[in-house]
Amino acid sequence: MVPINYYIILSAILFTIGVLGVLIRRNALIIFMSIELMLNAANLAMVAFGSIFKTPEGEQVFSGQIFVFFVIAVAAAEVAVGLALIVEIFKSKRSIDVDQMNSMKG
Amino acid sequence: MYLAETSTAFAFLAPWLVFAPVLGLLINMIFGKRLSEAWVGTIASLASGATFVISVLLAYTVSMNHGEVIRWRLAEWIHIGNLSLDWTFRIDSLSTTMMLVVSGVGTLIHIYAIGYMHEDVRFKNDPGRFPRFFVFLNLFIAAMMILVSGDSYLMLFVGWEGVGLCSFLLIGFWYEMDTLARPSWANSDAAKKAFVVNRIGDFGFLIAGFLMFWYLGNSFQFDQVFEAAKEAPSGIIVAITLFMLVGVAGKSAQIPLYVWLPDAMAGPTPVSALIHAATMVTAGVYLITRSAELYMLVPQAQNIVALTGAITALFAATIAVGQYDIKRVLAYSTISQLGFMVAAVGMGAFVAGMFHLVTHAFFKALLFLSAGSVILGMERGHHHAEHAHGHHEDTQGKKKEERGHDAHHEEAGAEHGEVFDPGDMRNMGGLRETMPVTYWLYMIGTLALAGIVPFAGFWSKDEILLDASLHNQTVYWLLTIAAFFTAFYMGRQIWMVFFGQPRHEAAAHAEESKPIITIPLMVLAGLSVLGGALNLPFEGFHNLGHWLEHTLHEVESLPLNLMVAGISTVLALAAIYISWLVYGRNPLRAGQIDPLKKALGGFFTGAENKWFVDEIYQAIIVTPFTKISYFLADVIDWRFWHDWFHETVVAGTYNWVSNIGLNVYADQKGIDAIANGLGTWTQAFSAILRKVQNGFVRSYALSVLLGVVFILGYLILK
Numbered sequence: 001m002v003p004i005n006y007y008i009i010l011s012a013i014l015f016t017i018g019v020l021g022v023l024i025r026r027n028a029l030i031i032f033m034s035i036e037l038m039l040n041a042a043n044l045a046m047v048a049f050g051s052i053f054k055t056p057e058g059e060q061v062f063s064g065q066i067f068v069f070f071v072i073a074v075a076a077a078e079v080a081v082g083l084a085l086i087v088e089i090f091k092s093k094r095s096i097d098v099d100q101m102n103s104m105k106g
Numbered sequence: 107m108y109l110a111e112t113s114t115a116f117a118f119l120a121p122w123l124v125f126a127p128v129l130g131l132l133i134n135m136i137f138g139k140r141l142s143e144a145w146v147g148t149i150a151s152l153a154s155g156a157t158f159v160i161s162v163l164l165a166y167t168v169s170m171n172h173g174e175v176i177r178w179r180l181a182e183w184i185h186i187g188n189l190s191l192d193w194t195f196r197i198d199s200l201s202t203t204m205m206l207v208v209s210g211v212g213t214l215i216h217i218y219a220i221g222y223m224h225e226d227v228r229f230k231n232d233p234g235r236f237p238r239f240f241v242f243l244n245l246f247i248a249a250m251m252i253l254v255s256g257d258s259y260l261m262l263f264v265g266w267e268g269v270g271l272c273s274f275l276l277i278g279f280w281y282e283m284d285t286l287a288r289p290s291w292a293n294s295d296a297a298k299k300a301f302v303v304n305r306i307g308d309f310g311f312l313i314a315g316f317l318m319f320w321y322l323g324n325s326f327q328f329d330q331v332f333e334a335a336k337e338a339p340s341g342i343i344v345a346i347t348l349f350m351l352v353g354v355a356g357k358s359a360q361i362p363l364y365v366w367l368p369d370a371m372a373g374p375t376p377v378s379a380l381i382h383a384a385t386m387v388t389a390g391v392y393l394i395t396r397s398a399e400l401y402m403l404v405p406q407a408q409n410i411v412a413l414t415g416a417i418t419a420l421f422a423a424t425i426a427v428g429q430y431d432i433k434r435v436l437a438y439s440t441i442s443q444l445g446f447m448v449a450a451v452g453m454g455a456f457v458a459g460m461f462h463l464v465t466h467a468f469f470k471a472l473l474f475l476s477a478g479s480v481i482l483g484m485e486r487g488h489h490h491a492e493h494a495h496g497h498h499e500d501t502q503g504k505k506k507e508e509r510g511h512d513a514h515h516e517e518a519g520a521e522h523g524e525v526f527d528p529g530d531m532r533n534m535g536g537l538r539e540t541m542p543v544t545y546w547l548y549m550i551g552t553l554a555l556a557g558i559v560p561f562a563g564f565w566s567k568d569e570i571l572l573d574a575s576l577h578n579q580t581v582y583w584l585l586t587i588a589a590f591f592t593a594f595y596m597g598r599q600i601w602m603v604f605f606g607q608p609r610h611e612a613a614a615h616a617e618e619s620k621p622i623i624t625i626p627l628m629v630l631a632g633l634s635v636l637g638g639a640l641n642l643p644f645e646g647f648h649n650l651g652h653w654l655e656h657t658l659h660e661v662e663s664l665p666l667n668l669m670v671a672g673i674s675t676v677l678a679l680a681a682i683y684i685s686w687l688v689y690g691r692n693p694l695r696a697g698q699i700d701p702l703k704k705a706l707g708g709f710f711t712g713a714e715n716k717w718f719v720d721e722i723y724q725a726i727i728v729t730p731f732t733k734i735s736y737f738l739a740d741v742i743d744w745r746f747w748h749d750w751f752h753e754t755v756v757a758g759t760y761n762w763v764s765n766i767g768l769n770v771y772a773d774q775k776g777i778d779a780i781a782n783g784l785g786t787w788t789q790a791f792s793a794i795l796r797k798v799q800n801g802f803v804r805s806y807a808l809s810v811l812l813g814v815v816f817i818l819g820y821l822i823l824k
Binding site: 019022023024026031098099101102103104105 | 799800801802803804807808811
């Protein structure tokens with residue numbers, strides 16, 4: 001069995017890559033992908049913890065895995081909404097560079 | 107005793123003494139404008155007549171009751187602690203005597219006034235004012251009834267003030283003109299004068315009332331006060347009686363407060379007859395008689411009362427000699443006769459005083475009302491004369507005639523530029539021919555007033571003189587000389603008014619008055635002739651004395667003293683003869699100076715000018731008073747309190763404190779600065795914060811990351 005630490009380290013690496021992607025890249029699609037990366041990093045962590053999460057009597061508890069399904073479902077919905085927004089923004093601005101979307105500047 | 111059981115039978119009517127006239131005045135007040143003059147007058151006269159009927163029934167009840175006092179409690183008035191005051195009617199021989207005089211003479215004057223006011227309101231161009239007169243007249247009857255029927259000094263005082271109010275209202279009845287109907291405030295000034303002078307008297311009465319309440323058994327009820335007075339120190343009684351005398355001097359026009367009465371002649375003549383001759387002004391005499399038991403305790407106060415009355419009697423009689431206005435002569439005569447009454451009651455001759463009060467009410471009402479008839483006759487004559495002139499002068503004057511005679515009257519007056527005084531005796535003369543009925547009535551009144559046998563005035567005046575001759579020689583001589591002057595000025599009046607040749611066109615054209623005016627006068631004339639029979643100085647004829655004995659306890663019935671009666675009669679006849687020598691033998695011609703002026707010089711000038719009493723009062727009281735008032739108002743109140751204290755000190759300090767202290771320091775530099783500082787600070791702070799909102803989605807994401815890192819770090823490391 002692969003030790004749990006590996007999963008956590010992988011998950012942390014993936015999450016960091018996602019964060020850096022969001023912060024560094026200017027393309028909205030890439031940012032979206034980075035967000036998916038962070039979500040999946042969290043999913044990986046939850047599944048990993050869920051595999052070792054047992055009751056005091058030694059029975060397996062699947063709450064981590066179940067939660068991951070919810071996250072995947074919500075992420076799918078979020079992508080649908082997000083992509084629709086990006087399409088609309090592109091229609092009006094002919095660009096999906098997030099640095100040009102600064103009309104909310106105070 | 108069958109009679110004793112039924113004797114209070116009519117006492118229940120007592121409250122209607124007041125309610126009947128009040129009812130009458132309410133009807134006239136509400137419907138007066140819509141009713142005809144005849145109805146208004148009839149309602150008012152009926153209301154007054156009802157009080158007379160009730161008075162008769164009450165007097166009958168008293169006599170059935172053998173003079174016992176009957177009290178009829180109508181309602182509780184004031185109830186505070188131990189003090190309990192009721193509205194109680196006191197029915198005894200004294201109060202019923204007053205009721206009979208007031209309501210009897212009052213009713214006759216009401217009837218007379220229907221005729222008099224009918225013409226008066228037309229001569230003065232305001233027929234709509236007719237009902238108001240009768241409302242006031244009924245109000246007066248009601249107030250007078252409260253006065254005479256009250257069972258306590260406080261109830262008496264209510265009536266006392268009520269009649270004062272009516273006097274004020276009626277003197278100022280033609281408030282917007284003077285006695286000659288010119289626009290002026292003279293009549294309302296006369297009304298104010300009467301009211302203010304009476305207030306001075308009322309003040310004395312009030313002080314007497316307070317002293318009485320404090321020292322005489324905490325009560326105002328007559329019998330309780332008299333009972334307590336027997337044990338009280340005489341100093342207190344003297345103070346009470348003398349303060350009461352101040353009230354009497356105000357209401358009954360005695361020295362030094364008589365000055366309002368001559369001016370009160372500004373009121374219509376029925377008012378002069380009813381209020382300022384027959385009834386209201388005798389309230390003071392009634393008050394002293396009612397308080398007989400107090401006055402009997404203190405002879406020194408009695409002396410002062412008697413002297414006040416006697417001096418007033420003589421003083422006013424001398425002034426009457428020099429007057430030219432027919433009503434003013436009678437006004438001073440009234441003051442003089444009131445002096446007789448006050449002197450009588452001052453000497454303890456209460457019956458004589460009341461007797462003179464009753465007869466004087468008859469003959470002075472007669473004289474005043476006849477004088478009113480003369481004045482109306484002169485007005486009619488004047489109108490006639492003007493009318494005739496108008497016809498002669500304007501040949502194309504038809505237009506003027508059509509406008510109705512009132513307008514014409516005014517225009518004619520304006521054209522001639524001369525104001526006619528219908529009351530001035532210098533304009534009269536020869537009225538015997540044109541107004542025969544009035545002449546005879548006036549003659550009867552004059553003989554009664556002058557004290558000629560067997561008219562009423564002789565018997566009552568003689569009784570006073572007789573009492574004076576026994577009790578107080580000074581008073582006796584003062585009154586005897588006053589009686590001489592009385593006969594003289596009345597003789598002068600008769601010769602000037604009714605004899606000789608007319609001195610003015612108006613007198614030549616004068617017309618006799620209608621029966622509604624002359625018939626009440628005939629009744630009064632009858633009473634003036636026969637009134638003496640009330641109390642003849644012969645054994646068995648002291649009717650009034652025996653009647654009042656029930657209330658006054660000690661009454662001495664004096665027999666006729668031929669000496670006293672002889673002197674007064676001889677003097678009266680001599681006075682009339684002298685007046686004939688001066689005014690009758692060589693009648694006054696138009697524009698001629700009064701012959702007495704040459705003969706008497708300074709004396710006549712003094713009398714003519716009322717001994718300058720009004721001027722003296724003006725100089726020593728009114729002017730200083732006005733100056734003090736102006737000083738208080740201008741200097742003390744305005745300049746000191748308003749300008750200096752309020753404006754400078756209070757307002758200045760306030761302004762300084764609020765401007766400098768509060769406005770600049772506390773408000774501007776304190777509260778304002780905090781509020782403004784908050785705003786500035788918020789702006790500066792938000793200018794910094796604004797930079798965070800740069801619109802770059804990645805920088806927001808970075809903040810979220812840093813926040814998460816911070817919170818997680820905190821949660822892990824805590």
